[in-house]
Amino acid sequence: MPTVGLPGALVVAAVLACLPMILERQVIPWRGGTLVETFVSLAVVLVVTVWATRAAVPEPTRRPLAVDxxxxxxxxxxxxxxxxxxxxxxxxxxxxxxxxxxxxxxxxxxxxxxxxxxxxxxxxxxxxxxxxxxxxxxxxxxxxxxxxxxxxxxxxxxxxxxxxxxxxxxxxxxxxxxxxxxxxxxxxxxxxxxxxxxxxxxxxxxxxxxxxxxxxxxxxxxxxxxxxxxxxxxxxxxxxxxxxxxxxxxxxxxxxxxxxxxxxxxxxxxxxxxxxxxxxxxxxxxxxxxxxxxxxxxxxxxxxxxxxxxxxxxxxxxxxxxxxxxxxx
The missing domain is CATH 3.60.10.10 (Endonuclease/exonuclease/phosphatase)
Known part of the structure; x- marks a missing residue:
């Protein structure tokens, strides 16, 4: 089975966490807002998610300059x-x-x-x-x-x-x-x-x-x-x-x-x-x-x-x- 990696897991977790809010539409805080406000909110969420993902993933191993x-x-x-x-x-x-x-x-x-x-x-x-x-x-x-x-x-x-x-x-x-x-x-x-x-x-x-x-x-x-x-x-x-x-x-x-x-x-x-x-x-x-x-x-x-x-x-x-x-x- 293919793996989604940490970024994919974070996206899935975010969707699952928001399911109750999606089902109860009256409680969505930006309901009735403008289209621009909606896209700005989504952009902020994506930026924070990407930043958190990069912070959670360790730096790759630094290789030696030469194995000789x-x-x-x-x-x-x-x-x-x-x-x-x-x-x-x-x-x-x-x-x-x-x-x-x-x-x-x-x-x-x-x-x-x-x-x-x-x-x-x-x-x-x-x-x-x-x-x-x-x-x-x-x-x-x-x-x-x-x-x-x-x-x-x-x-x-x-x-x-x-x-x-x-x-x-x-x-x-x-x-x-x-x-x-x-x-x-x-x-x-x-x-x-x-x-x-x-x-x-x-x-x-x-x-x-x-x-x-x-x-x-x-x-x-x-x-x-x-x-x-x-x-x-x-x-x-x-x-x-x-x-x-x-x-x-x-x-x-x-x-x-x-x-x-x-x-x-x-x-x-x-x-x-x-x-x-x-x-x-x-x-x-x-x-x-x-x-x-x-x-x-x-x-x-x-x-x-x-x-x-x-x-x-x-x-x-x-x-x-x-x-x-x-x-x-």
Whole structure:
């Protein structure tokens, strides 16, 4: 059945609302008026209807200038709060807009919890930034992962990872760039490290994170390194999110031992920190990894304290010899 869209629905609603008035002709306020008055009244109604329709329809998604050079960012928005639990959505939106990111991986996104003002944070940010949004729920559709983009979504799915505690998950989105190939994006959130009763960290081998990362590794390997992989046209992949473990952990080494590239590895160690907890030293718990994409520069926006995490940004090119504008440049 064909759809009439929002303007058509408004016209139908206006006609239905006026039916009682049309049937009771004596109550029509302009009955007996001149023809000019009737047409002026109709014109005013049409102008107001068109204006209201335009105001209700969100602005279309702004596309990237060129799909050969893209900026990819990742940020854990901490449920919409700063380190000291002040609302931060406006600041997050401003930061993402200034970053010029074309694809944004978001973690700890809430979609209607009362403590976060019952705001669907993923769609609010998408509307504010004129971007597409894909959301994957972790906890009863109230919290999850989101990817914002200026690209057209070709496919999307998610994976709930084995989680004795808080639900860990990974989100997958495929973007159709053009006839030269797709962009594959993985956005993950893993459990926080377990601690023993005395406050010491539990042995890494029994951490929930290790099993979750192994499951994520299996998904990526199956999708991009299986029999269907075409060596002549390899997949271009971005993997990122909150791994909630530092670079000395097995979770980091799993990917460091593969063909994935850490675009931030060349930064000074103190410039790679993404977690800035109150009263504790900073650490790197959030990552972006690249496969078959050229790293044209990466930065951590460490001075932008919109969350207890910091925004990671990397500029990527599709071809090996392609140089793209660097973030912050």
């Amino acid at each position: 050079c893209l900026r990819v960012a990742s940020l854990n928005i901490h449920g919409g709060y700063t380190t000291f639990f002040a609302p931060n959505l406006e600041e997050v939106a401003d930061l993402l807009q200034r970053s010029g990111a074309d694809v944004v991986l978001l973690q700890e996104v809430e979609t209607g919890l009362l403590v976060s003002g019952s705001v669907d944070q993923a769609h609010w940010l998408a509307d504010r930034l004129q971007m597409n949004v894909t959301f994957f729920p972790q906890n009863e559709h109230l919290q999850g992962l989101a990817v914002l983009s200026r690209l057209s979504v070709s496919d999307a799915e998610g994976y709930l990872l084995t989680s004795p505690g808080a639900q860990a998950a990974a989100q997958y989105v495929r973007y159709r760039l053009d006839e030269n190939g797709d962009l594959h994006v993985y956005n993950a959130w893993l459990n926080y490290p377990l601690e023993a009763v005395d406050g010491r960290q539990v042995n890494e081998q029994v951490q929930d994170q290790v099993q979750q990362m192994n499951e994520l590794y299996s998904v990526v390997a199956r999708n991009h390194f299986g029999p269907q992989a075409d060596p002549a046209n390899p997949d271009r992949v971005v993997l990122g999110g909150s791994f909630n473990a530092d670079e000395s952990s097995r979770l980091y080494q799993i990917w460091a031992e593969t063909v994935f590239e850490d675009p931030f590895a060349t930064l000074f160690r103190e410039r790679r920190n993404t977690l800035f907890p109150a009263g504790s030293p900073p650490a790197r718990w959030d990552y972006l990894w690249l496969l078959n994409l050229r790293n044209s520069g990466a930065i951590i926006a460490e001075d932008e304290a919109v969350s207890n995490r910091r925004l990671s940004i990397v500029a990527v090119g599709r071809e090996a010899n392609q140089v793209c504008p660097t973030p912050g440049g």
